[in-house]
Amino acid sequence: MARCTNLMVCILVCMFVMNITLDVFHLTYLPFFEIAPKLKNLRYLKNSSCRIFEPFKTIPVFEESVIQHIRKTERRVFAVDCAAIINGNKPEIDRARAIMKNKTFSRKGFSDFDYINLTKNCDTFKLARGYNGFIQSTEEQEFPIAFSILLYKEVEQAERLLRALYTPRNYFCLHVDGDAAPEVHEAVQGIADCLYNVFVVSKKEFIVYAGFSRLQADINCMENLVERGKDWKYFINLPSQQFPIKTNAELIKILKIYNGANDIEGLTGYRRVESRFQFRYFYNRTEPTDVKPELFRSTYLRNDPPVNITVVKGSAYGVFSRKFVEFVVTSKPAREILDWFRDVYSPDEYYWATLQYNPQIGTPGSFYYGKPEDKPWLAVYAAWGGENPCQGKFVRGVCIFGVSDLQELVNKRQMFVNKFYLDYQPLALACIEEWHLNRTAVPSHLLAFNDTFYQQLPFIKPKEE
Ligand SMILES: *[C@@H]1O[C@H](CO)[C@@H](O)[C@H](O)[C@H]1NC(C)=O
Ligand SMILES: *[C@@H]1O[C@H](CO)[C@@H](O)[C@H](O)[C@H]1NC(C)=O
Ligand SMILES: *[C@@H]1O[C@H](CO)[C@@H](O)[C@H](O)[C@H]1NC(C)=O
Ligand SMILES: *[C@@H]1O[C@H](CO)[C@@H](O)[C@H](O)[C@H]1NC(C)=O
Ligand SMILES: *[C@@H]1O[C@H](CO)[C@@H](O)[C@H](O)[C@H]1NC(C)=O
Ligand SMILES: *[C@@H]1O[C@H](CO)[C@@H](O)[C@H](O)[C@H]1NC(C)=O
Ligand SMILES: *[C@@H]1O[C@H](CO)[C@@H](O)[C@H](O)[C@H]1NC(C)=O
Numbered sequence: 001m002a003r004c005t006n007l008m009v010c011i012l013v014c015m016f017v018m019n020i021t022l023d024v025f026h027l028t029y030l031p032f033f034e035i036a037p038k039l040k041n042l043r044y045l046k047n048s049s050c051r052i053f054e055p056f057k058t059i060p061v062f063e064e065s066v067i068q069h070i071r072k073t074e075r076r077v078f079a080v081d082c083a084a085i086i087n088g089n090k091p092e093i094d095r096a097r098a099i100m101k102n103k104t105f106s107r108k109g110f111s112d113f114d115y116i117n118l119t120k121n122c123d124t125f126k127l128a129r130g131y132n133g134f135i136q137s138t139e140e141q142e143f144p145i146a147f148s149i150l151l152y153k154e155v156e157q158a159e160r161l162l163r164a165l166y167t168p169r170n171y172f173c174l175h176v177d178g179d180a181a182p183e184v185h186e187a188v189q190g191i192a193d194c195l196y197n198v199f200v201v202s203k204k205e206f207i208v209y210a211g212f213s214r215l216q217a218d219i220n221c222m223e224n225l226v227e228r229g230k231d232w233k234y235f236i237n238l239p240s241q242q243f244p245i246k247t248n249a250e251l252i253k254i255l256k257i258y259n260g261a262n263d264i265e266g267l268t269g270y271r272r273v274e275s276r277f278q279f280r281y282f283y284n285r286t287e288p289t290d291v292k293p294e295l296f297r298s299t300y301l302r303n304d305p306p307v308n309i310t311v312v313k314g315s316a317y318g319v320f321s322r323k324f325v326e327f328v329v330t331s332k333p334a335r336e337i338l339d340w341f342r343d344v345y346s347p348d349e350y351y352w353a354t355l356q357y358n359p360q361i362g363t364p365g366s367f368y369y370g371k372p373e374d375k376p377w378l379a380v381y382a383a384w385g386g387e388n389p390c391q392g393k394f395v396r397g398v399c400i401f402g403v404s405d406l407q408e409l410v411n412k413r414q415m416f417v418n419k420f421y422l423d424y425q426p427l428a429l430a431c432i433e434e435w436h437l438n439r440t441a442v443p444s445h446l447l448a449f450n451d452t453f454y455q456q457l458p459f460i461k462p463k464e465e
Helices: 007-018 064-072 082-086 090-101 112-118 122-129 155-165 182-194 212-228 248-258 322-330 332-340 351-356 403-409 426-441 443-448
Strands: 145-151 171-176 198-200 234-239 242-244 279-284 294-301 319-321 380-382 393-395 398-400 416-418
Touching (some): 082 426, 112 122, 112 155, 145 212, 155 426, 171 212, 212 234, 234 416, 242 426, 248 319, 319 322, 322 351
Parallel strands (some): 171 198, 380 416
Antiparallel strands (some): 234 319, 242 416, 279 294
């Protein structure tokens, strides 16, 4: 290849060759070359593991001894009695808090480098982390779910979420921020190389807080998942700080009741925060030395959205039917609307909701015509400052759960809870993990599952008579 002499030309050529699309391109204020040299790990932006995805072949047999092994070692908490904590036992909760405060307390987690080492031998990795034993009912075998997990650092937390959701039938797309540290990329690739139904997204985005690339990251995973898994029924996108409070079998029960409907949050009126899409936002750095740029509001007014749509706000996270995902990745109207969101602040919090609550778009999986905020949204429960109780701590208005929150959390209707931190009250995540695996390991938990609430939801697709 000819040597690039001019920096700008060189970067453009590299970007073309590497097929990088940074949304920075769509903004005129700051050209990409002011940002690119600060990306330390640019080489990881495009390094797809071009593995051929093997379709599911054999159904691993559930072995009681393996489940016992997993329960006894990896996901059992011995320092405290998690069952008591989840029952709200005050002395045990106090003991847990004291233990975590004690300077000698060690969480003994896995570093990113540990994962690189551990995944060099996949059999060791799978046994050590509990990917070998599964109870698979026919219902679970016939209803695969696709997930995307987004992460930037701390592979351990993403991996613990992955294994809670892992079954041989589900599909997982892992999106590592293009600018994450090399060991994060390598550790995640190592995990993906050990599990045939887990892969690293083929195009990694450089994620900027509230920027378009956050949304693009999910769309990249959607594209890969549609291509690689022909039989999954629903897609759920997750950050690694979330954790399920429903087992895979329970998720399937709920999703079957949804019957093809999406579960997407919708906020209208003043709650849309109009300035975020009325003005153009542009990238810049607060400090010239900052690696990641930030979004700033300009005084430039934006055009009206295409096809006469009303912008609706919601969450970046949701539960999406397969047809919805196919619509997003293949349909022209969906693409045009997506383009309109490029210089909006936090487009990931607008795009799904706008598609869902504008009937004229004809989005698949949308069956609710009332006011979106009048219906429940069950993808994820988060405790917001001033609205919900929180016994942990608030970070940017969202509760980081602690051990005293668990009793309330396990009774929620939602499928996931947001969020846990690895380094804040680590016994909270450890205990909910134990609780979740206990339920997974005992299929009879499903018998107690009361589906009345879900059957009565106003947004589900009515059963055809
Ligand atoms: C891409 O990833 C592989 C490991 O999967 C690594 O061996 C290779 O060096 C990487 N390539 C680049 C350009 O980083
Ligand atoms: C999980 O199951 C084990 C073994 O039956 C039990 O000792 C433990 O208390 C259970 N944990 C929770 C959180 O229910
Ligand atoms: C902290 O842990 C050490 C070692 O387990 C123990 O000896 C000590 O009593 C603990 N301190 C408190 C305040 O719990
Ligand atoms: C990984 O393995 C290598 C060689 O086996 C060893 O030297 C290194 O200390 C290990 N690293 C970690 C973090 O365990
Ligand atoms: C971007 O930020 C720098 C300071 O880091 C400032 O000097 C410059 O004016 C900003 N550019 C725009 C377009 O606001
Ligand atoms: C656009 O939508 C508004 C409100 O939904 C409606 O009153 C108007 O007629 C629509 N215009 C076109 C051109 O469809
Ligand atoms: C099931 O849930 C419904 C509503 O959510 C409630 O009215 C009913 O009592 C519950 N049934 C049982 C057996 O708990």
